[in-house]
């Protein structure tokens with residue numbers, strides 16, 4: 472990388488993979504989001520940045536394999552986004568990421584970008600915590616299997632409060648927060664935020680990104 476130039480980062484992947492959401496979750500607002508790599512009738516975007524974040528939407532398609540085969544591993548990090556949709560528990564997503572990393576020879580990070588975007592900017596309100604505490608002893612699943620089940624009017628007289636929690640933390644965030652409260656019903660807003668943030672996997676990605684960034688600026692003498 473030439474001296475004096477700032478590090479260029481591109482965020483890429485198929486349509487709807489979560490490129491925009493991930494940029495927000497990492498506060499990487501100077502990173503460039505490319506057009507989707509699978510845009511019909513258009514060639515794949517030119518991927519020539521100093522660092523590439525390749526986002527997978529929880530699934531791995533032949534188009535991803537083709538393109539990833541052409542990218543330099545030392546400049547590329549793969550994000551296995553939508554980890555909440557892989558299997559039934561976090562270890563399923565972690566195992567899938569490990570398998571892909573071995574297969575591709577590139578680092579792969581399981582992440583739930585949508586919830587990480589919430590934990591980056593939000594805080595649990597007292598109302599959120601009260602609502603979650605009212606329902607933490609209910610069997611889950613089925614409670615957080617869908618938006619409809621979690622906000623069902625006949626469940627309890629607080630459907631608006633449940634909708635508000637869902638708007639703040641997404642279904643996966645609500646499910647994690649309820650699991651945490653089942654272990655310790657006394658958890659407060661700060662602890663819940665910290666637990667939820669850790670559960671998104673975003674910190675490991677953030678650390679590696681920071682490390683690569685430092686390497687690039689050091690080798691460029693800047």
Ligand SMILES: Nc1nc2c(ncn2[C@@H]2O[C@H](COP(=O)(O)OP(=O)(O)OP(=O)(O)O)[C@@H](O)[C@H]2O)c(=O)[nH]1
Nearest residue numbers: 486487488489490491492507552553554583584585
């Ligand atoms: N379940 C789940 N959904 C997610 C996650 N991250 C993003 N999404 C959802 O995926 C959809 C697409 O997210 P975007 O960030 O707009 O994806 P994108 O790759 O920028 O999409 P385009 O720019 O249209 O190609 C949105 O509905 C997001 O809410 C995640 O970690 N889990």
Ligand SMILES: [Mg+2]
Nearest residue numbers: 490491492504
């Ligand atoms: Mg986008």
